[in-house]
Amino acid sequence: MEWKSKCLLFFLFGWKGIALFAQEESNGLVEQRIETISSFMEEGSDVDYSSLTEDLTYFARHPINLNTADALSLQSLLILSDTQINALFKHIDYYGRLKSIFELQSVFGMDVPTIRWIQPFVYVNEDDGFSDFSFRRLKEEGTHDIMLRSKRTLQEQAGFIPDPLTGKKNFLGSEYGTYIRYRFQYRRNILVGMTFENDIGEPLSSGPDFKSASLFIREAKALKQLVIGDYQVQFGQGLTCWNSMAFGKSSFSVQVKRNAQGLKPYSSVNESSFFRGAGVTVGNKFISATAFASRRKLDATFNADTVLTDDGMVVSSILLGGLHRTESEIAKKNMLTEIVAGGNFQVQKGMWKLGTVAVQRSLSDSIAARTDWYANGKFAGRTQSAVGMYAEGVWQNVSLFGEVSRSSNNAWAYVTGLTAALHSRVSATVLFRNFDEDFQSVYSNVIAEGSSVFPSNERGMYVSVQAQLSKKVSVNAYSDGVQYPWLRYQVTGPSSFSDNVIQFNYKPDKKHELYARMRIRRTSIDQNILNRIDFPVDKLSEQIRLNFIFSPTESLKLHSRLEFVKTNEEGLPTEKGYLVFQDVIWKKMGVPCTITFRYALFHTDAWNARLYAYENDVLYSYSIPAYYGKGARIYGIFKFDVRRNIDVWFRIAQWTYTDRDFISSGNSMISGFRKTDCTLQMRMQF
Amino acid sequence: MKYFAVLLYFTLQFAAENFAQDVCGARMAALSGSAITQVDAFSGFNNLSASAQFKGSSYAFYGQIPYGISEIKDAGVSILQHLGTGVMGVVFQSYGNTEFNRQRMNLGYAIPLSNKFNLSGSFGYSSTRISNGYGKAHTLWTNIGATYDVRKDWKWAAVIDLPASALKNSEELPAKLRVGTTYSFGEQVVLSAQVISTTNAQSSVSYSFGLEYFPAEVFAIRFGMNTFWQTWSLGVGARLKNYSFDVAAVVHPQLGTTPQISLTYGMEK
Numbered sequence: 021m022e023w024k025s026k027c028l029l030f031f032l033f034g035w036k037g038i039a040l041f042a043q044e045e046s047n048g049l050v051e052q053r054i055e056t057i058s059s060f061m062e063e064g065s066d067v068d069y070s071s072l073t074e075d076l077t078y079f080a081r082h083p084i085n086l087n088t089a090d091a092l093s094l095q096s097l098l099i100l101s102d103t104q105i106n107a108l109f110k111h112i113d114y115y116g117r118l119k120s121i122f123e124l125q126s127v128f129g130m131d132v133p134t135i136r137w138i139q140p141f142v143y144v145n146e147d148d149g150f151s152d153f154s155f156r157r158l159k160e161e162g163t164h165d166i167m168l169r170s171k172r173t174l175q176e177q178a179g180f181i182p183d184p185l186t187g188k189k190n191f192l193g194s195e196y197g198t199y200i201r202y203r204f205q206y207r208r209n210i211l212v213g214m215t216f217e218n219d220i221g222e223p224l225s226s227g228p229d230f231k232s233a234s235l236f237i238r239e240a241k242a243l244k245q246l247v248i249g250d251y252q253v254q255f256g257q258g259l260t261c262w263n264s265m266a267f268g269k270s271s272f273s274v275q276v277k278r279n280a281q282g283l284k285p286y287s288s289v290n291e292s293s294f295f296r297g298a299g300v301t302v303g304n305k306f307i308s309a310t311a312f313a314s315r316r317k318l319d320a321t322f323n324a325d326t327v328l329t330d331d332g333m334v335v336s337s338i339l340l341g342g343l344h345r346t347e348s349e350i351a352k353k354n355m356l357t358e359i360v361a362g363g364n365f366q367v368q369k370g371m372w373k374l375g376t377v378a379v380q381r382s383l384s385d386s387i388a389a390r391t392d393w394y395a396n397g398k399f400a401g402r403t404q405s406a407v408g409m410y411a412e413g414v415w416q417n418v419s420l421f422g423e424v425s426r427s428s429n430n431a432w433a434y435v436t437g438l439t440a441a442l443h444s445r446v447s448a449t450v451l452f453r454n455f456d457e458d459f460q461s462v463y464s465n466v467i468a469e470g471s472s473v474f475p476s477n478e479r480g481m482y483v484s485v486q487a488q489l490s491k492k493v494s495v496n497a498y499s500d501g502v503q504y505p506w507l508r509y510q511v512t513g514p515s516s517f518s519d520n521v522i523q524f525n526y527k528p529d530k531k532h533e534l535y536a537r538m539r540i541r542r543t544s545i546d547q548n549i550l551n552r553i554d555f556p557v558d559k560l561s562e563q564i565r566l567n568f569i570f571s572p573t574e575s576l577k578l579h580s581r582l583e584f585v586k587t588n589e590e591g592l593p594t595e596k597g598y599l600v601f602q603d604v605i606w607k608k609m610g611v612p613c614t615i616t617f618r619y620a621l622f623h624t625d626a627w628n629a630r631l632y633a634y635e636n637d638v639l640y641s642y643s644i645p646a647y648y649g650k651g652a653r654i655y656g657i658f659k660f661d662v663r664r665n666i667d668v669w670f671r672i673a674q675w676t677y678t679d680r681d682f683i684s685s686g687n688s689m690i691s692g693f694r695k696t697d698c699t700l701q702m703r704m705q706f
Numbered sequence: 707m708k709y710f711a712v713l714l715y716f717t718l719q720f721a722a723e724n725f726a727q728d729v730c731g732a733r734m735a736a737l738s739g740s741a742i743t744q745v746d747a748f749s750g751f752n753n754l755s756a757s758a759q760f761k762g763s764s765y766a767f768y769g770q771i772p773y774g775i776s777e778i779k780d781a782g783v784s785i786l787q788h789l790g791t792g793v794m795g796v797v798f799q800s801y802g803n804t805e806f807n808r809q810r811m812n813l814g815y816a817i818p819l820s821n822k823f824n825l826s827g828s829f830g831y832s833s834t835r836i837s838n839g840y841g842k843a844h845t846l847w848t849n850i851g852a853t854y855d856v857r858k859d860w861k862w863a864a865v866i867d868l869p870a871s872a873l874k875n876s877e878e879l880p881a882k883l884r885v886g887t888t889y890s891f892g893e894q895v896v897l898s899a900q901v902i903s904t905t906n907a908q909s910s911v912s913y914s915f916g917l918e919y920f921p922a923e924v925f926a927i928r929f930g931m932n933t934f935w936q937t938w939s940l941g942v943g944a945r946l947k948n949y950s951f952d953v954a955a956v957v958h959p960q961l962g963t964t965p966q967i968s969l970t971y972g973m974e975k
Contacts, residue, residue, distance in 0.1 A: 440919075442891075442894060442895045442917075442919050443891040443892060443894050443895045445891055446891050446895045446897070448917060448919075448929075450929075481938065483929060483931070483938070485897065485917060487889075487891070487895075487897055489889060495897075497915065499915070499931045499938065501931070501936065501938050501957075501959060503959055516936065516959035516960060518933070518936045518959070520913070520931070520933055522899075522915075540913070540933050542933075542936060
């Protein structure tokens with residue numbers, strides 16, 4: 021065959037293979053990163069990984085140019101610490117632009133494992149944002165992404181069973197949940213998104229239950245950020261104004277310090293953690309100012325109260341679940357109007373920042389005061405606000421950060437800390453926090469043991485260490501000591517809490533990876549004994565996990581885990597639990613199919629001894645369920661690359677319990693011991 | 707004859723389970739007692755075998771106010787002396803006030819069996835007195851320690867504290883096994899960890915960890931935590947010629963903070 025024909029054949033078919041491989045590889049890399057990040061996280065933490073998945077997926081397909089990237093972009097990777105980023109900028113300032121990614125080895129603090137981690141998400145070249153903008157370029161380089169998803173539980177839930185007397189079903193919608201998402205992106209500068217979602221049981225009669233849209237523009241000269249539609253805000257260390265995803269405690273030190281991105285377009289399906297309106301940030305390299313406003317409806321329940329209000333109604337609770345399946349749930353939909361306005365002013369020089377942020381929230385109806393002793397100081401009323409100041413910077417090998425905030429009832433809170441690269445192979449993080457008992461946050465997301473969203477009544481110190489003992493062995497550990505000066509829910513007295521985790525990692529080569537983790541938690545909880553006054557007693561929880569990943573061939577990966585937990589509450593029997601699972605992941609280059617399979621067995625004496633495990637899911641969906649009770653869990657994911665730029669996923673997952681005759685409760689109750697969930701998803705990119 | 711004379715100096719050692727840290731010396735306190743493999747002026751309290759290869763003389767003093775309660779004083783002195791092929795350690799501690807007072811002494815000897823392996827043994831004696839006619843209690847203890855240098859930057863140690871007897875009564879006293887390791891990253895960072903197994907305790911196994919950072923050769927910053935007492939500790943240390951000055955604060959979540967200072971002369975780094 022002539023060489024020209026061979027070349028043609030290569031470009032027709034081989035290129036597709038490379039593109040497919042590149043796309044599969046990037047999806048696999050992102051999943052691997054998410055799984056690694058989640059392994060460092062505190063189990064059960066409520067983190068929205070879909071936003072992180074979206075960011076990492078974008079960077080995998082549109083890597084960051086190291087020569088022109090700003091600190092914010094590099095921080096978004098959640099791989100590099102501030103000291104490493106600062107060292108990179110200093111290296112470029114001194115030696116000029118990088119010629120090759122391998123030059124990173126000469127940057128202080130960049131070791132080979134770190135370079136391997138970031139390599140898929142960065143490159144070295146010239147790249148400009150808006151400077152060469154044209155509509156033709158917008159059309160050529162812009163990418164469209166359409167996602168369709170449908171899911172269903174195969175077993176019939178109680179809400180779908182007609183009432184024998186009335187013949188009516190409690191759930192007004194169908195047994196299928198649907199999700200449609202559209203994204204248009206031009207580099208990192210323009211993003212247009214729309215999301216429609218209907219949960220299982222929600223009626224479609226008036227269109228999708230959840231609708232979201234946003235237009236986001238960034239880095240257009242002095243217009244640093246502009247967002248119209250649904251968005252989130254991130255400022256400072258999350259104490260005053262932060263309604264976006266953020267990590268909790270972790271032995272992964274780069275996850276501890278918050279890296280605020282200002283305004284962010286909203287892309288998740290969580291129906292409560294966003295603002296709806298507009299926001300803008302203007303400024304230059306040294307100064308930036310942000311203003312934002314939001315008006316949206318919230319679901320709420322009301323109680324009668326003729327003392328506080330004229331109409332006799334006060335808000336007893338704001339509902340964040342976003343479920344509108346039954347008449348009563350629909351009756352609570354959009355009952356409360358919330359108006360939020362705020363701003364941020366920041367000065368910056370190099371890696372040093374100083375800023376001030378303020379936010380005010382007004383509700384159409386008053387929130388009722390709570391009478392429980394532990395809720396003393398919680399917000400009640402219509403309007404609340406908070407003002408804060410924050411600062412951060414990098415000095416030598418130390419990254420410093422902190423924020424102090426004051427709520428409208430004159431209560432204070434602060435969080436401050438540092439991350440230090442003590443050695444090229446050792447880094448440590450220390451974080452202090454103090455939240456007054458009656459601190460009333462407006463929108464927070466901080467590292468806290470009690471509540472990261474409503475931080476109060478907590479005083480603590482968190483320390484973590486990461487050390488690379490050798491090329492193959494590393495250790496991560498953290499310790500968190502907390503005092504609660506006032507009462508808490510189910511704790512009728514001042515109390516304390518400690519949480520200690522240590523994890524040893526052994527990675528002899530690319531095919532094998534092993535880690536062992538131990539966790540000891542000590543807390544206080546009321547001892548509920550009949551006819552006695554409640555008083556706090558000690559509760560100790562000890563947990564051990566062994567995790568092994570082995571890739572016998574290039575296309576096969578085996579992931580095994582064994583985990584034990586033992587919980588002892590003073591005066592009560594010890595509760596124990598274990599979880600063992602085996603994952604098989606098959607992905608062969610050139611074959612447009614990926615198969616993921618898990619079989620798990622678990623046995624826990626009670627809810628206190630529950631265990632969590634990250635599960636693979638369809639793209640942009642994530643799952644970290646609690647394993648409790650006795651039974652087995654099995655799931656399989658089949659991914660097909662139907663054509664170039666069209667992917668299909670099918671996931672089926674089943675719980676099988678041996679200790680119960682029905683699963684869940686209320687309208688979600690399933691009669692029987694099995695629950696099977698199916699998800700079908702298709703994505704088109706062009 | 708020399709060895710016989712040393713043996714004559716053996717006395718009983720008492721490990722006080724009811725004392726907050728059972729750790730003396732501000733450096734060790736800042737590390738929550740985890741660095742039992744380290745050469746330290748107060749290794750006579752912790753693990754004398756770690757100092758078996760020490761050449762010279764060292765004199766150290768510490769003082770602390772347990773939980774900030776000024777009525778209770780805790781102070782001690784420690785002497786390390788190179789003797790023959792090994793090191794002798796003598797320590798004395800006094801804790802309490804006029805109503806409650808405990809004094810303990812111990813004398814031990816450590817010998818290097820090879821370049822990498824050291825062994826030590828000691829005896830301790832403790833006397834506890836409570837006023838208002840409650841009387842006195844006396845206790846004798848034995849302590850055996852061993853240290854092994856895997857590499858220059860990686861060491862292991864194990865220490866057993868055994869109550870020999872409780873004089874004049876048959877009270878059951880706790881025995882303790884401690885196993886610890888330290889790993890050094892160059893001259894700048896030392897990580898240490900210790901597992902403690904104690905009989906007759908609510909939580910039979912506990913852990914302590916420490917981190918020591920030298921931003922400069924003569925200055926150290928330390929941090930430690932202990933799961934049994936739920937305490938964490940911080941400290942700094944400075945060294946000038948033959949003198950070392952260390953400060954530590956140990957924080958207990960309910961009982962408060964215990965500040966400690968120590969001064970050492972003669973101890974090499």
